[in-house]
Amino acid sequence: MNSLPKLPPSSPPLRLPKTQNPQPPSKIRLLRAPAGMGKKAKDKQYWLLKTEPGEWSWEDQAANGGATKWDGVRNRQAQNNLKAMSLDDLCFFYHSGQKSRRIVGVVTVTREWYQDAEVGGGAVDVRAVGEMRRPVELEELKRDEGLRKGGFQLLKQPRLSVVPVLPEVWERICEMGGGYEGDGREVSRDGEAE
Template sequence: MAHWLIKTEPGSWSWDDQVKKGVEGWDGVRNHQAAKNLKTMQIGDLAFFYHSVNEKRIVGIVEVVREAYPDPTDATGKFVQVDFKTVKPVPNPVTLADIKADPRFAELPLLRQSRLSVMPIDDASWKAICEMGGVSA
């Protein structure tokens, strides 16, 4: 199983929206590298749900329940979406500042490619971030 981080602007789609919906397609990704990451995801993979913009923090965990399929919001037909199911909140949200302050995360894509909206998270970082957030990995 692989691990990921997906970013969203809470004003557009928040953790509360995800919880209410339960399962939702992750659409609107128009960056080719992020889209490639979506295409790599497999059913059962887990992702951190990250609120971007003003909050900049990991607030929940979701699971891939449908692999990449055409994004209906893309008129060009080039981009895909995946469906995520709500798994659980992160009791102690992990902020970008927390991650930046920890040398274990120096190579994390969140720090190296800050504008990327869908990115892989290595197993050691996944476990450490879960511990920081009060989640059993």
């Protein structure tokens, strides 16, 4: 058994200096850990990214094949959500606008937040994973009692362009849409995910 060496009996005991005016506990300033700190490497996060199909559609994303810069986000809260994203997080690809308010696909984060002087702000990079087997319309999301009560941020803050999605909400939406291509689910002949 390892033991610490004993000090000779003539050594004075070690004493820490007392501060003249110690701060009472109520005056101690607490610092917040940076976003993502303390998160386990395997803790996947889920998000929803909104886009106008006339500006950048699912078809554009899927046809691109590689990573695409997700930029142009000006709202501070939405930017903070982008900054909180980690590699391999999954995001619903949501078409906004009058004609097609629906979740149409899934992308994954391939590069975390970075400053981009070209666009005068920051961005993350995303790559298409797969199309929803059945798009999930906004009206359908609003009718689902579990999503209304379950803290789905899209329903609470409908104008925010980047919103976090709780794991249980992610699962429910995937279930509503029959999953997405590349999710590992078996699909029967009638197109239903098993």
